[in-house]
Amino acid sequence: xxxxxxxxxxxxTGVKATTIRYYENRGLIPSPARTRGGxxxxxxxxxxxxxxxxxxxxxGFGLDDxxxxxxxxxxxxxxxxxxxxxxxxxxxxxxxxLTILAQLREELVRMADADDPGHAGKCRVIEVLGDHxxxxxxxxxxxxxxxxx
Amino acid sequence: xxxxxxxxxxxxTGVKATTIRYYENRGLIPSPARTRGGxxxxxxxxxxxxxxxxxxxxxGFGLDDxxxxxxxxxxxxxxxxxxxxxxxxxxxxxxxxLTILAQLREELVRMADADDPGHAGKCRVIEVLGDHxxxxxxxxxxxxxxxxx
DNA sequence: CTTGAACCTACAGTCGCTGTAGATCGTATC
DNA sequence: GATACGATCTACAGCGACTGTAGGTTCAAG
Numbered sequence: 413x414x415x416x417x418x419x420x421x422x423x424x425t426g427v428k429a430t431t432i433r434y435y436e437n438r439g440l441i442p443s444p445a446r447t448r449g450g451x452x453x454x455x456x457x458x459x460x461x462x463x464x465x466x467x468x469x470x471x472g473f474g475l476d477d478x479x480x481x482x483x484x485x486x487x488x489x490x491x492x493x494x495x496x497x498x499x500x501x502x503x504x505x506x507x508x509x510l511t512i513l514a515q516l517r518e519e520l521v522r523m524a525d526a527d528d529p530g531h532a533g534k535c536r537v538i539e540v541l542g543d544h545x546x547x548x549x550x551x552x553x554x555x556x557x558x559x560x561x
Numbered sequence: 562x563x564x565x566x567x568x569x570x571x572x573x574t575g576v577k578a579t580t581i582r583y584y585e586n587r588g589l590i591p592s593p594a595r596t597r598g599g600x601x602x603x604x605x606x607x608x609x610x611x612x613x614x615x616x617x618x619x620x621g622f623g624l625d626d627x628x629x630x631x632x633x634x635x636x637x638x639x640x641x642x643x644x645x646x647x648x649x650x651x652x653x654x655x656x657x658x659l660t661i662l663a664q665l666r667e668e669l670v671r672m673a674d675a676d677d678p679g680h681a682g683k684c685r686v687i688e689v690l691g692d693h694x695x696x697x698x699x700x701x702x703x704x705x706x707x708x709x710x
Numbered sequence: 711c712t713t714g715a716a717c718c719t720a721c722a723g724t725c726g727c728t729g730t731a732g733a734t735c736g737t738a739t740c
Numbered sequence: 741g742a743t744a745c746g747a748t749c750t751a752c753a754g755c756g757a758c759t760g761t762a763g764g765t766t767c768a769a770g
Contacts, residue, residue, distance in 0.1 A: 449735045451748055464691045471665055485687045492684030499686045503669040506662055513659050520652040524645060568716060598766045600717055
C-alpha cells in the first residue's frame with residue numbers, strides 16, 4: 413500500500429502543500445494518518461479525492477459546492493439530480509461571465525486600437541472610460557458582477 | 562451648484578455607499594465636503610470621477626490600475642501611451658480569461674447536459690469530475706488561473 | 711417636534727488561498 | 741552514530757475588493 417507525503421500529493425495533483433492543509437482545515441478532505449513525527453501520510457483514496465477536488469476547482473466550482481459534490485460522490489444515491497443542479501448552476505455562472513467579458517473585450521479593443529499615438533488631442537482610453545455614453549452597448553452589470561470578472 | 566449625498570451618488574452610479582467610502586479610504590476619490598453634522602456632500606466633479614471609476618471597474622481594471630488612469634486623466638500630458646499600455650494589458654488579460662472560460666464551458670455542457678436522469682449507475686457529473694481523462698482537452702490552467710475565473 | 715430613513719465610524723468577515731516565522735522531522739551521506 | 745539539508749510542521753497575518761454589522765447621529769418631511 414503506497415503512501416504519499418504532502419509534497420508528493422502536491423506534485424501528483426498540482427495542488428500546493430499549503431492549499432492541501434487549507435482544504436483539510438476546511439473539512440474538504442479528511443485528516444490523514446501521521447508519522448510518529450507528525451507528518452501527514454496519504455493513501456491512494458486521498459489522492460483521488462484531491463484530484464477530484466482540483467478538477468472541480470479548475471472548473472470554477474466554489475468550495476461549498478465541491479463539498480456537496482463530494483458528499484454525493486461518497487454516498488451515491490440513484491438520484492444524481494442534485495449534482496446536475498450544481499453543474500447547471502455553474503454553467504449558468506460561466507455563461508454570464510462570458511457575456512460580460514465579450515462586451516468588455518469589444519470596448520477594450522476600441523480603446524487600445526484607437527490609433528492616435530502621441531497625438532496632441534484627446535486620448536481615447538480616458539475618454540471612453542470617462543463617458544459611459546461612448547460605450548457600444550449598455551454593459552450594465554448585475555449587482556455582484558465583480559465576482560464574475 | 563448641485564450637491565449630492567452619498568446615497569444619491571450611489572443611485573446615480575450604481576456604486577454602493579459602503580464602497581464609495583471604501584474608495585475614499587483607499588485614496589481613489591478625494592474626501593468630499595461635509596455638512597455641519599458630518600455627512601458627505603459631493604459635487605458634479607466627484608460624480609464624474611466616481612462614474613469613471615465604476616466604469617473602469619466594470620471593465621475589469623484593478624484599483625491600482627485605475628488610480629494610474631485617474632492620475633493620467635487629471636493631469637493629461639500629450640502622451641497617452643501609458644493609458645494605452647494599461648488598456649492593452651487589460652485586453653490581454655480578458656482574452657486569457659475568455660479562452661479559459663470557453664474551454665470550461667465546453668466541459669460543463671458535456672457534464673450538465675448528459676441526459677441520463679435517474680440512471681442507476683454512476684452520475685455523469687461526478688464521473689467526469691473524478692476522472693480527468695474524460696476531459697476533452699487538457700484544460701490545465703496557469704498557476705494564477707483562479708484570479709481569471 | 712417627532713419620526714424614520716439616511717448617514718456616520720470602526721471593525722470583523724467574505725473567498726480561496728498565499729506567505730511568513732520559527733521549529734521539527736526524515737533521509738542520505740560520511 | 742553524527743551531520744547536513746530539504747521537507748514538513750503549526751499558527752497566524754495578508755491579499756483584493758469589497759460586504760456586513762453594531763451602535764450611534766443627522767437630516768428632511770409632516
